[in-house]
């Protein structure tokens with residue numbers, strides 16, 4: 073009679089054989105970052121083709137010359153539509169919203185927020201970091217020596233009970249990172265209730281800011297999921313200055329060569345422009361003009377995003393189909409089912425690092441396990457961020473087969489170890 077552990081060893085041998093056979097196909101797949109695919113990047117090419125016929129003088133001045141620190145009027149109007157705020161509450165910049173976030177934190181550290189003390193001069197500065205979350209937010213905190221407090225993400229947004237309690241009792245908590253729509257990496261959209269509670273926080277710190285990174289504002293794979301307007305909520309709650317909103321066209325036109333924007337109260341905008349004006353004279357308005365001519369308005373942006381969705385959706389669906397065929401009855405393997413954005417969040421407690429390492433042996437690269445947590449510390453060793461945008465469907469097919477096999481091997485190894493340690 074075979075013992076349990078012998079049976080598991082047999083299964084492991086079988087699975088490893090299958091894995092080696094699969095790996096012989098020797099396909100390299102990079103799923104580390106949420107980049108648009110080559111096919112998606114073609115969608116915005118007409119923007120460049122039409123550049124020669126742009127009317128640079130359309131807005132009274134000359135878009136090729138100095139001026140308009142806050143961005144072209146038409147660009148501010150366009151982003152105001154996306155943020156659902158007034159154009160005066162928007163600054164349109166250059167290619168990266170992440171850079172704007174970094175800039176605002178840098179300013180807060182050096183000069184303070186709206187007349188407050190520079191954060192650098194304080195004993196301790198902390199940020200709340202819902203996790204799993206976007207690794208680059210956490211990297212900014214680390215770079216500035218801001219302590220990170222991890223708060224769990226749920227189906228409807230981060231744990232608001234905990235956040236309310238934390239911010240109302242600790243004046244050294246100066247901010248929170250939020251990706252409120254099609255979140256990175258879980259893909260969830262904050263519920264109305266979460267947005268209301270977030271916009272109505274009563275922080276002990278007067279210079280507390282919600283960093284509302286709405287990178288995926290229009291990036292739906294299906295019907296658009298509506299996100300409640302936090303600026304309205306905050307205004308009504310007497311918190312008009314508490315929210316900084318961000319977005320960009322990195323995944324609408326060109327990543328890093330698009331246009332980014334921030335939204336905030338007029339008082340904040342005035343404060344930010346004063347600091348920005350020391351640093352630069354104006355953003356790249358020629359690029360802004362090209363973008364406005366191509367994107368036109370929110371309805372047209374939604375049409376453009378349907379072309380992106382048509383390319384992205386089959387990749388997300390392939391993942392879902394294959395994973396549910398392999399693990400539907402397995403309580404230990406869970407993954408999110410996003411309706412938009414760029415990521416799927418996979419949960420395999422205890423084996424994330426091993427799974428990622430195994431997949432790499434077969435040429436499939438995932439974001440490093442742990443990266444979705446502050447200080448890269450995922451106590452459960454459970455979360456893996458899946459970025460399906462870059463691979464072709466064929467590559468994706470291979471990558472998910474490899475992932476499934478890697479999870480099976482890692483699970484068997486863990487089960488064997490558990491029995492042997494008894």
Ligand SMILES: Cc1ncc(COP(=O)(O)O)c(C=O)c1O
Pocket residue numbers: 106167168169170171206251256285287319320321322327328332
């Ligand atoms: C949540 C989030 N914010 C910001 C960015 C970067 O945006 P940008 O290209 O505008 O700097 C990304 C890119 O993946 C992201 O996922």
